[in-house]
Amino acid sequence: MPVSYFSPLRMFGALLFAACVSGVAYGKDDGNDHSVTVEKNVQSYVINSDGSFVLDVELVSRINEERAIKSRAQYPLSYNRALETLEVVEAFTQKPDGRKVLAGPEQIKEQQEQVSSQAPMFQDSRVKVVIFPDVAVGDRLVLRYQRHRTTALFPQQFEDISIPEFNPMDMFSLTYDLPADMPLYSDTKGFKPSMPKAAPGRKVYRWDYVPAEKARIEQGAVSYVDYGQYLAVSTFANFKDFAKAYQARAGVEVTPAIAELAEKLTANLPTPRAKALALSDWVRENIRYVAVYVGAGGVVPHASQAVLDNRYGDCKDHVALLEALLKAVAIESSPALINLGNAYSLPTVPTLGLLNHVITYVPSLDLYMDSTDSSIAAGYLPIFILNKPVLLTASGERRQTPANQLSKVINDITFKVAGSGAADFTFVATVEGWAAESNRYVYKSMKPTDRDLLIQQILTAYGQTGSGKFKTSSLAGKVEKFKSTMTGRTDNLVNLPGPIGVPTLSSLAGGILQNVFAFAAEKERTQGFVCISSETEETSRFEFPKEVSILAVPKAVTLQKSDFDYSATYTKDGDAVVIKRRLKFTHPDAVCSPEEFAAMKPVIESMVNDLKSQIIVQTL
Numbered sequence: 001m002p003v004s005y006f007s008p009l010r011m012f013g014a015l016l017f018a019a020c021v022s023g024v025a026y027g028k029d030d031g032n033d034h035s036v037t038v039e040k041n042v043q044s045y046v047i048n049s050d051g052s053f054v055l056d057v058e059l060v061s062r063i064n065e066e067r068a069i070k071s072r073a074q075y076p077l078s079y080n081r082a083l084e085t086l087e088v089v090e091a092f093t094q095k096p097d098g099r100k101v102l103a104g105p106e107q108i109k110e111q112q113e114q115v116s117s118q119a120p121m122f123q124d125s126r127v128k129v130v131i132f133p134d135v136a137v138g139d140r141l142v143l144r145y146q147r148h149r150t151t152a153l154f155p156q157q158f159e160d161i162s163i164p165e166f167n168p169m170d171m172f173s174l175t176y177d178l179p180a181d182m183p184l185y186s187d188t189k190g191f192k193p194s195m196p197k198a199a200p201g202r203k204v205y206r207w208d209y210v211p212a213e214k215a216r217i218e219q220g221a222v223s224y225v226d227y228g229q230y231l232a233v234s235t236f237a238n239f240k241d242f243a244k245a246y247q248a249r250a251g252v253e254v255t256p257a258i259a260e261l262a263e264k265l266t267a268n269l270p271t272p273r274a275k276a277l278a279l280s281d282w283v284r285e286n287i288r289y290v291a292v293y294v295g296a297g298g299v300v301p302h303a304s305q306a307v308l309d310n311r312y313g314d315c316k317d318h319v320a321l322l323e324a325l326l327k328a329v330a331i332e333s334s335p336a337l338i339n340l341g342n343a344y345s346l347p348t349v350p351t352l353g354l355l356n357h358v359i360t361y362v363p364s365l366d367l368y369m370d371s372t373d374s375s376i377a378a379g380y381l382p383i384f385i386l387n388k389p390v391l392l393t394a395s396g397e398r399r400q401t402p403a404n405q406l407s408k409v410i411n412d413i414t415f416k417v418a419g420s421g422a423a424d425f426t427f428v429a430t431v432e433g434w435a436a437e438s439n440r441y442v443y444k445s446m447k448p449t450d451r452d453l454l455i456q457q458i459l460t461a462y463g464q465t466g467s468g469k470f471k472t473s474s475l476a477g478k479v480e481k482f483k484s485t486m487t488g489r490t491d492n493l494v495n496l497p498g499p500i501g502v503p504t505l506s507s508l509a510g511g512i513l514q515n516v517f518a519f520a521a522e523k524e525r526t527q528g529f530v531c532i533s534s535e536t537e538e539t540s541r542f543e544f545p546k547e548v549s550i551l552a553v554p555k556a557v558t559l560q561k562s563d564f565d566y567s568a569t570y571t572k573d574g575d576a577v578v579i580k581r582r583l584k585f586t587h588p589d590a591v592c593s594p595e596e597f598a599a600m601k602p603v604i605e606s607m608v609n610d611l612k613s614q615i616i617v618q619t620l
Helices: 008-021 067-072 239-247 256-266 272-286 304-310 315-328 434-445 448-461 512-519 594-611
Strands: 036-047 053-063 074-080 084-094 100-102 108-112 125-131 140-149 159-162 172-179 185-189 191-194 202-209 230-234 334-338 357-362 367-369 389-392 398-400 407-417 423-433 466-472 481-490 500-503 534-543 548-552 557-561 564-573 576-585 614-619
Touching (some): 053 067, 159 172, 239 389, 256 272, 256 304, 272 315, 272 367, 304 315, 315 334, 315 357, 357 389, 407 434, 434 466, 434 481, 448 466, 512 534, 512 576, 564 594
Parallel strands (some): 407 534
Antiparallel strands (some): 036 053, 053 140, 074 125, 084 100, 108 125, 172 202, 185 230, 191 202, 334 357, 423 481, 534 576, 557 564
16 A cells, blocks of 8 residues: 555565565466365345344365365354354364264354453453364365344344355355345345245345456455455345434433533633544543444444443444534534445445444534544544545435545655765654654554664665664654654665665655555556555765765656656765655545556656666775
8 A cells, every 4th residue: 555654563564565575566366265165155044024033054165275274174153142142053074085073062162252352341242163173185174053143233124245255166155035025135246146935924035156256356455345246235225224223323422421521621622623633532542442343243332421431442432432522512423334444335235244334423524533543643534444435324424535634754864874885874754644643653652672673674674784773753742743763874785895786765664665666566457456645755865985986876757647746866966965756646536446557557667667776886
């Protein structure tokens, strides 16, 4: 994902990619994982008029390769024991000669989900793990289980979404048996419909997966659901009805304690926007986020006062408390259902499978806030929920989050090269906009010794040895600019006496090189990919000793095409070379299409060539 900001954790990964595998091109590839073949996946729902249901599943998988044993021999089944029961009917390993090795009761373990293990409010989320015995290559793993949903997430309603696995699948069938007067709406790609015979007063819908080629998911691509095969079904006629059902049980109460807190936090703030941002930031900083997703953890938030008392909650609890705090100072807000992953489109029928997260929307300010992300200050959004469709549950409206937000990085680096080829360096990165708080948060989360060690790791990624120290601007507050400084020494920047090429580095991490090589991660694209607008400016200065002659510097480059504005200049200044680079990427959406990528390719390749350029030097 090409994003201009300096996060030492995320950008180090991009740095390694750029330094170690730049220029690697992936050809067309079968995206299926052939270590396992799913021979049968049959899911049969019997749905009642109140929305409760019984689901019977039969799953048969054949182990083709050794590496599949670890992932398949222990099969987890998550469920919510407050809403449903889950019974393993039968589980066994079937040998090629037909012999069955049964998984007994002692091999079916039940445990609390990790996300809820330290949060008593969420202790209903459970996992049954089926441990298949004596598994080897060539074996079949057979599992039959039944899930009985006794309490519907939405009364009198049912919804479901299914996506085929990225394994060869011989049979994938879904059947929905429901009352004759209960509607079922569908949106499907790659499934063949049929209507088997039904019992009196009932009707049955069936969809069978039509096997199709699956391409490898490309670097930075949008969700497979955005372009691939899926089946979505719902008894909701439209998204407005879906929103109404969520909102019916998402009401909040402004308690005296909540009102007092809201007044205290906003007492000296002049505008509704300032108050909204302050309240969101307080929730972000003081209410620990516990990742129980909408759907799996139910759709009814805990009481806002309980969330305040416990000081933790999942996304819908964050939204409920923030809504109560806002209401206490006369600011109305709405929950906004959204996808937390990389899906940028929704099926035509509403389901919780993709609307798996909820954030806050303030209509009077046209302001979206996500207090669950500790690293993003109010007023900005995490990049993975930019440009996403949302469903406002208070009004039933469908809207879109902003596609862009302020993102600017200024990098300045100086190398003072010694006669040995070693160099002292100072690298200053100034981040402005949404990533300022993100970087501040990352640094606050790291031990000082780990920060310094990171410099050594960055140098290693460039094939250099050395060390250094980190220094940052204040880690307190939420100022929209954040500065970090790396000072240190690399032992082998230039392999003198030469003649030798010196890489034209204009940053060490979080800069133009990392962003451009993220664009260049694929030679061709057939899938939409995430492309966030950003701006980066870089200056680097290489100061060489008197005994080193500068033989040649690269030519200046200016490129303005396909949403890119890129320039690079190389100037001799006595015994020094000064490099200035600028990259501004401006795209109206957060997703670029394969066709747009094809138009970008010449610019990307030209930028890559420039970033690989060298200063030629030699000892006199």
